[in-house]
Amino acid sequence: MKKTMNLLGKIFVSLGITILFIFLTLVLTIKLICSNISGSAKELFATTMLETGQLKFLANLFIPKDELQALVNKNSMANMTTEVDTDLIHTEQENNSFDKNGIKIEEISGNTFFAKMLIINDPARVKLATTYPWGEYGVELEKLVHDNNAIAGVNGGLYESTGNKGGRPLGIVVKDGKIEFNKPNGYPGLHLIGFDEENVLRILSLEGKTAKEVEQLVSDEKIRDAVAFQEENSDANNHFVKLIINGEERETGGSGSGANPRTAIGQRADGTVLLLVTDGRGANGHLGATAKDLIKIMKQFGAVNAANLDGGSSSSMYYNDKYEMSSVTFYYANSSWKLPTGFIVEKR
Numbered sequence: 374m375k376k377t378m379n380l381l382g383k384i385f386v387s388l389g390i391t392i393l394f395i396f397l398t399l400v401l402t403i404k405l406i407c408s409n410i411s412g413s414a415k416e417l418f419a420t421t422m423l424e425t426g427q428l429k430f431l432a433n434l435f436i437p438k439d440e441l442q443a444l445v446n447k448n449s450m451a452n453m454t455t456e457v458d459t460d461l462i463h464t465e466q467e468n469n470s471f472d473k474n475g476i477k478i479e480e481i482s483g484n485t486f487f488a489k490m491l492i493i494n495d496p497a498r499v500k501l502a503t504t505y506p507w508g509e510y511g512v513e514l515e516k517l518v519h520d521n522n523a524i525a526g527v528n529g530g531l532y533e534s535t536g537n538k539g540g541r542p543l544g545i546v547v548k549d550g551k552i553e554f555n556k557p558n559g560y561p562g563l564h565l566i567g568f569d570e571e572n573v574l575r576i577l578s579l580e581g582k583t584a585k586e587v588e589q590l591v592s593d594e595k596i597r598d599a600v601a602f603q604e605e606n607s608d609a610n611n612h613f614v615k616l617i618i619n620g621e622e623r624e625t626g627g628s629g630s631g632a633n634p635r636t637a638i639g640q641r642a643d644g645t646v647l648l649l650v651t652d653g654r655g656a657n658g659h660l661g662a663t664a665k666d667l668i669k670i671m672k673q674f675g676a677v678n679a680a681n682l683d684g685g686s687s688s689s690m691y692y693n694d695k696y697e698m699s700s701v702t703f704y705y706a707n708s709s710w711k712l713p714t715g716f717i718v719e720k721r
Contacts, residue, residue, distance in 0.1 A: 415436070415444065416444050416447065416448055416628075417631060417632060417660070418432070418631075419432045419436055419631070420445060420628070420630055420631030421632050421633055421660070421661070423441075423610060423611040423631065424610075424612065424631050424633050424685065425685060426686070429610075445606060445607065446606070446626070447627055448626055448628050449606045449630075450623050450624065450625050450664055451623060451626075453618060454578075455615075455621065457573070457574070457619065457678050459571065459573045459575075461619055461642060461677055462574070462640060462644055462677065462678075463642060463643060464496055464497070464571060464572045464573065464643075464644030465644075470494075471492075473721075474524055474721065475494045475498070476492065476494070477492040478491055478492070478692060478697065479674075483666055485653075485661060485662065486632070486651040486660070486662040487657055487659060488635075488650060488651035488662065488670065488698075489650055489698055490648070490649050490670070491525055491647075491649075491692060491697075491718070492645060492646070492648075492674070493525075493646040493648070493718050494644075494645055496568065496573075496640065496644045496645070497572045498718050498719045498721075499646045499717070499718055499719075500521070500549075501529065501547070501548045501567065502518070502523065502548075502717045503517075503546060503713060504517075504712075504713050505553040505554075507540055507541050507542070507554070507713060508540045509538055509540045509541075510711055511532070511538070511540045511712045512539075512711060513710075513711060514528060514689045514691045514709040514712060515691050515708070517712065517714075517715040518717055522720055523717035523718055523719050524692065524693060524719070525691060525693070526715045526716060526717035526718065527636050527638075527648045527650055527688075527689065527690050527691075527715060527716050528683060528688060528689050529600040529714035530542060530601045530602055530682060530714055531600070531601050531603055531683055532683065532687075532712065532713050534685075534686070534687065534710065537711055538711060539710055539712050539713060540711070540713055541713060542600070542601075542714055543556070543560065543601065544557055544563050544565075544579070544603075545563075545565055545587055545591075545601045546599070546713075546714055547597070547599040547600075549597060550595075550596070552588060555584045555587055555588060557579045557584060558583070560601075561603070562580060562603050562604030562605045562612070562614070563578075563579040563580065563604075564576060564579060564602055564603070564614040564615070564680070565587075565590070565591075565596065565599050565601055566599060566680045566682065567596060567597070567598045568596070568598050568599070569595045569596050569597060570595040573640070574639070574640040574646070574678050576615055576678060576680045577594065579601065600682070600683075600714050602614050602682055611630060613629065613630055613681055615681075616664070616667055616671055616676075616679040616680055616681060617639065617671055617672060617678060617679040618678055622672060623664075623668060625665050627665075628663035628664065628666075629664030629665045630663050630664035631661075631663065632661040632663050633653050633661040633662070633684055633685055634651055634653035634654060634656070634662075634684050634685055634686070634701050635650070635653070635662045635666075635667055635681065635684040636648075636649065636681075636682040636683060636687070636689075637670075637671065637679060637680065637681050638679065639671045639676030639678060640676060640679070641675045641677060642675070642677050645675075647671065647674050647679070648690070648716065650688050650690040650697070650698040651666075651698075654686070655701065656701045664681070667679070682716075686700050686701055687700070687709070687712065688700070688701070689709035689710070696708065
């Protein structure tokens with residue numbers, strides 16, 4: 374018994390020393406990154422951490438507030454107030470270069486990420502799936518897809534992600550022309566992202582609007598399916614929405630953002646919808662994609678309009694009964710985080 378206790382004691386001591394060593398190595402590594410040895414590494418660390426849900430404190434812990442804001446400003450995006458010109462999109466055009474499902478899927482490799490683009494020829498098939506009426510817990514993306522008789526889907530808009538409960542959206546949710554959630558206050562830079570009744574992708578600022586004003590906007594613009602994401606450039610957050618509007622690429626300073634897993638949505642002139650998901654945060658050894666990366670990809674694939682959606686650990690893509698891209702944590706390697714919303718592609 375005494376020998377067993379001694380052995381256990383040695384194991385715990387050894388384990389404790391190992392954990393302490395890893396912790397000290399991590400701290401020293403971050404301090405080195407945040408020193409002035411490599412300005413680009415510091416910028417990438419700061420902007421990337423500020424986009425995370427739980428690790429923002431690391432940037433604030435190792436970099437002074439004024440310097441942190443300066444780094445964010447240096448790697449930010451020019452303000453873009455241009456609105457979508459719906460006359461540039463002609464959804465009645467027919468494209469016969471797709472498979473029997475009316476879908477293509479393309480792989481994309483970048484220096485710091487791997488991605489897949491889901492291309493859908495008929496924008497009328499791209500709908501929003503939700504877990505309304507809202508509860509404490511959301512569901513995995515595959516359930517959103519299967520429960521709505523769909524063939525594919527990606528994660529949707531802003532939501533409460535703490536603890537991976539995922540049951541409550543934030544901002545605005547519109548499904549089939551009906552508002553299921555409408556609380557725009559408290560989120561600077563909020564944008565509505567989704568489709569109108571003519572199947573045109575719309576990206577509309579909700580900045581400063583009340584719930585009643587948002588309700589009027591949804592009615593006036595005939596929005597059928599939409600979610601919300603946030604534009605905020607500060608040392609508390611580093612989110613962005615607009616990527617390309619009316620064929621015009623958004624200007625970026627530096628990379629425009631940090632490197633993280635991403636989900637983005639776009640539309641070509643013929644109405645074709647582009648759904649992009651990238652990896653990151655160590656998945657496959659990749660950091661992730663920046664805003665500049667997303668703009669470049671969407672432009673290469675012919676997007677006239679494109680926007681960033683919720684990303685990070687939420688980023689996931691499901692197609693034909695399997696995950697093409699999944700959440701970045703090991704536990705969810707073949708699943709997704711729990712979600713309240715997702716853009717889905719209905720079966721033909």
